[in-house]
Amino acid sequence: MIAPRAARLSSWIAILLVCVLSPAGAARAFEQERSEYGARERLSEGPVRVRLAAPVPGSPDGGKEALRRAMTAWGAPACTSLRFVEASDFEPADVEVRFVKEGWPYGRAIAAHTDVQSDAQTGAIGRVVIEISGAWTWGEGEALPAGALDLESVLLHELGHAAGFSHSRDPDAMMRAGIKPGVVRRALAEDDVEGVCAIYPASGPAALRARSVVKRAPFAAGAVLGVGGAVLAGLVVARRRRKTSAVRRPDPESSP
Numbered sequence: 001m002i003a004p005r006a007a008r009l010s011s012w013i014a015i016l017l018v019c020v021l022s023p024a025g026a027a028r029a030f031e032q033e034r035s036e037y038g039a040r041e042r043l044s045e046g047p048v049r050v051r052l053a054a055p056v057p058g059s060p061d062g063g064k065e066a067l068r069r070a071m072t073a074w075g076a077p078a079c080t081s082l083r084f085v086e087a088s089d090f091e092p093a094d095v096e097v098r099f100v101k102e103g104w105p106y107g108r109a110i111a112a113h114t115d116v117q118s119d120a121q122t123g124a125i126g127r128v129v130i131e132i133s134g135a136w137t138w139g140e141g142e143a144l145p146a147g148a149l150d151l152e153s154v155l156l157h158e159l160g161h162a163a164g165f166s167h168s169r170d171p172d173a174m175m176r177a178g179i180k181p182g183v184v185r186r187a188l189a190e191d192d193v194e195g196v197c198a199i200y201p202a203s204g205p206a207a208l209r210a211r212s213v214v215k216r217a218p219f220a221a222g223a224v225l226g227v228g229g230a231v232l233a234g235l236v237v238a239r240r241r242r243k244t245s246a247v248r249r250p251d252p253e254s255s256p
């Protein structure tokens with residue numbers, strides 16, 4: 001028979017071993033949004049067509065290049081299949097970016113807003129509308145005007161919502177909530193890369209190798225973004241509202 005004290009000691013050793021042997025994967029912080037019925041939201045396979053519906057003042061080309069760079073950044077990791085492409089004039093867009101000059105309905109603290117419509121049953125993302133507030137000053141490039149928000153940084157973040165991400169708990173993640181005027185966050189951080197590669201994985205052995213590299217290698221941009229995180233306050237710049245599309249199957253229990 002084991003003495004009570006020895007039994008307690010062996011229990012503590014067992015707990016300690018469990019903690020030491022726990023996988024490091026518990027650090028995962030990115031979050032996937034859920035549909036009304038709890039399905040994980042996800043864009044369907046294939047290129048996601050994006051259209052800039054109206055030019056954004058403060059940008060030399062109305063925001064076209066800033067949007068292109070943000071689209072490219074999400075598809076850049078070798079371990080993901082996610083691809084944003086420009087919609088031609090003759091095809092419908094999956095994601096539409098609108099500049100709202102007047103009558104912004106979401107309040108002064110919100111500078112951009114993404115509306116994602118997803119199927120309540122499957123979580124399949126349908127149409128997405130990203131709105132940019134005309135109540136804020138926008139800028140891009142090396143020197144932002146005083147008080148301006150960086151258009152590319154905010155578009156990169158909103159495209160993450162369009163892809164089904166909600167805000168990350170990782171303070172270094174590009175998908176964390178909020179950004180201040182003058183702050184630039186134009187690259188995915190390690191947490192964002194892990195998220196996009198987990199939700200939209202590329203296929204094939206090269207992609208698998210790239211994924212394992214992403215897990216181990218420190219992400220240079222993450223350190224840079226960490227500096228931005230230190231000055232980040234409570235200002236909420238990007239918020240998303242979720243609607244559900246018409247349910248494909250009628251729900252026999254709740255249909256009126």
Ligand SMILES: [Zn+2]
Pocket residue numbers: 157161167176177178238239240
């Ligand atoms: Zn956001």
